[in-house]
Amino acid sequence: xxxxxxxxxxxxxxxxxxxxxxxxxxxxxxxxxxxxxxxxxxxxxxxxxxxxxxxxxxxxxxxxxxxxxxxxxxxxxxxxxxxxxxxxxxxxxxxxxxxxxxxxxxxxxxxxxxxxxxxxxxxxxxxxxxxxxxxxxxxxxxxxxxxxxxxxxxxxxxxxxxxxxxxxxxxxxxxxxxxxxxxxxxxxxxxxxxxxxxxxxxxxxxxxxxxxxxxxxxxxxxxxxxxxxxxxxxxxxxxxxxxxxxxxxxxxxxxxxxxxxxxxxxxxxxxxxxxxxxxxxxxxxxxxxxxxxxxxxxxxxxxxxxxxxxxxxxxxxxxxxxxxxxxxxxxxxxxxxxxxxxxxxxxxxxxxxxxxxxxxxxxxxxxxxxxxxxxxxxxxxxxxxxxxxxxxxxxxxxxxxxxxxxxxxxxxxxxxxxxxxxxxxxxxxxxxxxxxxxxxxxxxxxxxxxxxxxxxxxxxxxxxxxxxxxxxxxxxxxxxxxxxxxxxxxxxxxxxxxxxxxxxxxxxxxxxxxxxxxxxxxxxxxxxxxxxxxxxxxxxxxxxxxxxxxxxxxxxxxxxxxxxx
Numbered sequence: 001x002x003x004x005x006x007x008x009x010x011x012x013x014x015x016x017x018x019x020x021x022x023x024x025x026x027x028x029x030x031x032x033x034x035x036x037x038x039x040x041x042x043x044x045x046x047x048x049x050x051x052x053x054x055x056x057x058x059x060x061x062x063x064x065x066x067x068x069x070x071x072x073x074x075x076x077x078x079x080x081x082x083x084x085x086x087x088x089x090x091x092x093x094x095x096x097x098x099x100x101x102x103x104x105x106x107x108x109x110x111x112x113x114x115x116x117x118x119x120x121x122x123x124x125x126x127x128x129x130x131x132x133x134x135x136x137x138x139x140x141x142x143x144x145x146x147x148x149x150x151x152x153x154x155x156x157x158x159x160x161x162x163x164x165x166x167x168x169x170x171x172x173x174x175x176x177x178x179x180x181x182x183x184x185x186x187x188x189x190x191x192x193x194x195x196x197x198x199x200x201x202x203x204x205x206x207x208x209x210x211x212x213x214x215x216x217x218x219x220x221x222x223x224x225x226x227x228x229x230x231x232x233x234x235x236x237x238x239x240x241x242x243x244x245x246x247x248x249x250x251x252x253x254x255x256x257x258x259x260x261x262x263x264x265x266x267x268x269x270x271x272x273x274x275x276x277x278x279x280x281x282x283x284x285x286x287x288x289x290x291x292x293x294x295x296x297x298x299x300x301x302x303x304x305x306x307x308x309x310x311x312x313x314x315x316x317x318x319x320x321x322x323x324x325x326x327x328x329x330x331x332x333x334x335x336x337x338x339x340x341x342x343x344x345x346x347x348x349x350x351x352x353x354x355x356x357x358x359x360x361x362x363x364x365x366x367x368x369x370x371x372x373x374x375x376x377x378x379x380x381x382x383x384x385x386x387x388x389x390x391x392x393x394x395x396x397x398x399x400x401x402x403x404x405x406x407x408x409x410x411x412x413x414x415x416x417x418x419x420x421x422x423x424x425x426x427x428x429x430x431x432x433x434x435x436x437x438x439x440x441x442x443x444x445x446x447x448x449x450x451x452x453x454x455x456x457x458x459x460x461x462x463x464x465x466x467x468x469x470x471x472x473x474x475x476x477x478x479x480x481x482x483x484x485x486x487x488x489x490x491x492x493x494x495x496x497x498x499x500x501x502x503x504x505x506x507x508x509x510x511x512x513x514x515x516x517x518x519x520x521x522x523x524x525x526x527x528x529x530x531x532x533x534x535x536x537x538x539x540x541x542x543x544x545x546x547x548x549x550x551x552x553x554x555x556x557x558x559x560x561x562x563x564x565x
Contacts, residue, residue, distance in 0.1 A: 006018070006384075006389070006450065007448060007449055007450040008383030008384055008449065008450025008451070009450075010449070011371060011375050011383050011449050011450060011451070012371055012375070012383070013244075013246070013371040013372050013373035013375055014246075014373065015246035015247075016243055016244060016246060016371070016386065017243055017386050018386060018387075019386055019387045020236070020239050020240055020243050020386045020387045021239075022232065022236050022239070022387070022415045023208070023232075023235045023236065023239050024208055024232075025208060025231075025235060026096070026205065026206045026207060026208055026210065026212075026231040026235070027093070027096050027212055027231050027234055027235055027272060028093065028096050028097050028205055028206060028231075029205075030235060030238070030272065030275055030276055031056075031057065031060065031093050031275050032057070034053050034275050034276070034278045035053045035054060035056065035057035037053075037250070037251065037278055038053045038251050038278040039052065039053055039054040039057075040052055040053070040054065041053055041251055041278060041280070042280045043055075043056045043275075043280065043281065044056060044086045044089060044280075044281050044283060045280055045281070045282040045283065045295075045299055046085060046086050046156050046157065046282075046283045047157055047158060047161055047291075048158045048161075048298060049086075049156060049157055049158040049161075051086055053278065056089070056090065058198065059090045059193065060090055060093040060094050060097060061094075061097070061198035061199045062193050062196050062197070062198050062199075063090050063091060063094035063192070063193055064094040064095075064097040064098050064199040064203075065196045065197055065198060065199040065200075066094075066192040066193060066195070066196040067094055067095065067098060067100075067125065068098055068199065068203075069196060070125065070147055070187070070192075071124075071125075071146075071147070072095070072098055072100050072124075072125055073098065073099070073100065074098060074099030074100060074204065074206070074210075075099065075100065075101065075211075076098075076100045076101065076123075076124055076125070077100070077101045077103050077121045077122055077123040077124065077214065078091075078095045078100050078101065078102060078103065078123060078124075078125045078126070078127065079103045079104075079105055079118060079121070079123040079125070079126040079127070079128070079145075080092065080095075080102055080103065080104050080105065080126075080127050080128075080262065081105045081106075081107050081109075081114070081126055081127070081128035081129060081132050081136065082107050082127070082128060082129040082132070082151050082153075082262075083107055083129060083153070083260065083285035083286060084257050084260060084261050084266075084270075084283045084284055084285050084286075085151070085153050085156055085283055085285060086156045086283065087127075087151045087153075087155075087156060087189055088151075088261050088283075089261075089271065089281070089283075091127045091151075091189075092261070092271055095127075096206060096212055096231070097199065097203075097205070097206075098199075098203070099204060099205070099206040099210060101211050101212065101213060101214060102212065102213045102214070103117070103118075103121045103123050103213070103214045103216075103226070104213065104214075104215060104216075104261070104262035104263075104267065105117060105118075105216075105262060106260070106262055106527060107128070107129045107131070107132050107262070108527045108528065109527050110135075110524070110525055110526060110527060111135050111138055111139050112477075112525050113473070113526075113527065114135065114136065114139060115139040115142055115143060116223070116224070117216050117224060117226075118136075118139065118143040118144070118145060119142060119143045119144070120216075120225075120226060120422065120423070121214050121226055121422065122144045123143070123144060123145065124144050124145060124146050124147065125145070125146070125147045125148075125149070126145055126147070126148050126149070127149045127151060127189065128148060128149070128150060128151060129150075129151050129153065130150040130151060130152050130153075130180055130181050130182075130183050130186075131179075131180065131181040133148055133150050133181075133183045133186050134181075134183070136148050137185060137186070147187065148185075148186040148187065149186065149187045149188070149189050149192065150183045150186040150187065150188050150189060151189045152180050152188070152189070152190065153179045153180055153285065154176065154179050154180050155189075155190050165179070179285075206231055207231070208230065208231050208232040208235065209230055209231070209232060210230060210231055211228055211229075211230055211419075212229055212230055212231045212233070212234055213229045213234065213267070214226035214227065214228060214229075214422050215227045215229060215264050215267070215361045216361075217264070217360070217361035217362065217468060223470070223472060223473075224470065224473075225421040225422065225424050225427055226421060226422030226423075226424075227264075227361045227362045227418050227421060227422075228418055228419045228420055228421065228422055229364055229418050229419075230418075230419060232415060233364045233415065233416050233417070233418060233419075234267075234268060234272050234364050234416075235272070236364070236387070236414075236415035236416050237268050237272070237273075237363075237364040237365070237366055237415075237416040238268060238272040238273045238275075238276045239276065240366065240385045240386055240387065240388070240414075240416065241268070241269065241273045241366060241385075242273065242276055242277060243385075243386050244369055244372065244385060244386070245303075245330055245372050247329070247330075247372070248277055248303065248330075249277075250277045250278050251277070251278040251279075252279075252302075253274075253277055253279040253280070253302045253303050254279060254280045254282060254299055254300065254301050254302045254303070254327075255269070255270060255273075255274045255279045255280070255281055255282070255301065255302070255303045255304070255305070256282045256284070256292065256295070256301045256303075256304050256305075257270040257274075257281055257282060257283045257284060258284050258287045258292060258304070258305075258306055258310060259305055259306065259307075259466075260286075263335075263466070263467070264359075264360075264361040264364070264365040265305065265334050265335055265359070265365055265366075265466070266305070268364060268365060268366065269305035269332065270305065279303070280299065282295055282299055282301065287310055289313050289314070289317055292314065293314070293317060293318065293321065293323050296318075296323055296324070296325065296327075297323065300324075300327035300328075301327060301328050302327055302328060302329055302330075303328070303329065303330050303331075303332075304328050304330070304331045304332075305331075305332045305333075305334070306331060306332075306333060307333060307334065307335050307336055307465065307466035307498075308333055308336060308337070308338050308339060308342050308496055308497045308498070309465070309496045309498070311331060311333065311342055311345075311346045311354060312342050312345065312346075312496065315342075315345045315346050315348075315349040315350075316345075318349055319349060325349055325350045326350055326351050326352070328350050328352050329352040329353070330352055330353050330354075330355070330372055331346060331350070331352065331353065331354040331355070332355060332357055332369070333354060333355070333356045333357065334356070334357045334358065334359060334365075334366070334466075335463060335466035335467075336463050336465075336466055336496075336497050336498040336499075337356075337454070337497040337498070338354075338356040338378070338497060339496075339497045340378045340379050342354070342497070343356075343378045344378075353372050353373070353376065355369060355370035355371070355372055355376050355382065356369070356370050356378070356380070356381050356382060357369035357370065357381060357382060358381035358382070358452065358454070360440060361418075362417065362418045362431070362438055363412055363414070363416050363417050363418065363438065364416035364417075364418065365416075366385060366416070367384060367385055367388050367390070367412045367414065367416065368381050368382050368383060368384055368385065368388075368390070368452055369381070369382040369383070369385060370382035370383075371383065377451050379453065380451040380452060380453045381452050381453065381454060382451060382452065383449075383450045383451055383452065384412075384414075384450070384452075385414065385416075387414055387415055388412065388413070388414035388416070389412070389413045389414065390410060390411060390412055390413075390446070390452070391410075391411040391413075391437070392406070392407075392408040392409070392410060392411075392444060392445075392446050393408050393409050393411055394408060394409070395408065395409040395443065398411065398433060398437075398439060404446055404447060404448050405445055405446075405447060405448075406445065407443050407444065407445050407455050407456075408443065408444070408445075409439060409440065409441070409442065409443060409444075410440045410442045410443075410444045410452070411433070411437045411438065411439055411440065412437065412438050412440060413435065413436050413437045413438070417432075417436055417437075417438050418438075420432060441461075442454055442456075443455045443456040460490065460491075460551045462489070462490065462491030462499050462501055463491065463498055463499055464491065464494075464498055464499050464500060464501055464529055465498060465529055466498070467529050469489075469491070469501055469529065469530050471488070471489040471490065471551065473526070473530060474487075474489035474501065474503060474522075474526065474530055474532065475487045475488060475489050475503075477522050477525035477526050477530075478503060478505055478518065478522055478532075480522075480525060481518055481521045481522060482521075483507055483508055483511040483512075483513050484505050484506070484507065484508070484513065484518065485505075485506045485507060485508045485509075485511075486505070486506040486541055487503055487504065487505045487506070487541075488503065488504050488541050488549045488551060488554045489501060489502070489503045489532060490502060490503075490504075490551050490554050490555040490558065491555075492555060492558060492559060492562075500533050500534075501529075501530060501531070501532045501533060502532050502533060502534045502535070502536070502558055503532035503534075503535050503536070504535075504536045504537075504538045504541060504554050504557070504558060505518060505535055505536070505537055505538070506537075506538060506539070506540060506541060507537060513537050515534070515535040515536065515537060516535075518535045519531060519532060519535055534558075534562075536558060536561060538557075541554060542554060542557070
């Protein structure tokens, strides 16, 4: 697309280039550069326990050698199943250093959910939170797993915190049980690193075109698929993010990892972007309002990637408790719609900018963002990133572009666009078009200035709390409940800007279903955020003439029923 057809360039914040020079390096090179430039700077902060960039580089080298000793080689898939912690960062780069492929997983997934993804990727090694090890062992025989390495989160805590956890009191026992669990039959991460030496500098390194990660996503519908992201994809997106905020200062920023690193958004904004600018990455295993506000008094953030509910909660609590958030110059919101009221509240409290962005796992993930400056337009997701082109087309004819201010399907092209789905050529062909364009499945409107507003989804993906929920996952789990003959899961709007998972179920003949009992039973098969918040028992589900459930009609019926209630 020629520049005069890219009206958004004129709307960029000062200092943002139209194009970036695509980095011809791997993510390992990115980390090595940070280690060389900022050896004594803090790289990681975990409840006050710090790791310098030099120490991080050394730990990655030792972990890579340990994994090599246990058979991990270039091209092998290694599953990471843990919350945010220093070991997660080390394991991520250690796997990549060997030319192997990282496969990220939510540690709160059930055995059913993990089994599908592990079997699909063919991962042979899993590095996992010790509380998940038993779950992995229960499904190992149905996957390619041959080695499980257990991570103890408490080992990364400050010495004083570890001492408190060992106190013989109920509070300490409860806190310890929430962070760690005994294991048997698994290797232990800390033991491996103690027993090994650093990886030889002569060990072959991955190249920019090599596969770096499989990130599981359903795209816009269906069973989760492994999106293949290369080193170049992820490195380019980090460079695009760096170019988007030229006011950031290398070696001086503090980024809070309140987003999970196993999510595409957290992977790029925290695992790669933060390293690319030599930032301090403050790690939180999960978003905890009190912990984040405590960290603001100890090591104030300057850049905060997040989702709307996080900004709302922090801004409200900071005012109530008299905590200063003015160090946070930039907040970048994604994964769900950002209410204008949240922008106004946040910017009033912090004095900084809160801008919305857009992306998808298949694009590493960010493609569009609001300018960080007066040019931003709350209520839109912004304009295309540097070196990124978009087209708005007829959803039924991707060769026909629609006019400005007309709704159409969003197509994206850029160095961050993935290379396809793992072992799924048909699914890949359905979304990747000639010239590297990807069909997003989202219906958008673009104005004359190039600002994009999301209108609707072509498919039925549900986004709740920033996470993707695939209706088929929820429906399959519901049908396993005794007495449930059929089910449909949909998302209904939530006042926070995201969606709430709800379901309609049909009972077997002569069976009575208790909606709350169904919700309780399905928890055995689904992660908490996928469990329907409300279950409605209906006589039948609306279907097309060929038998497909009409999810839009299900959603409309539920909304109408909720209004009556």
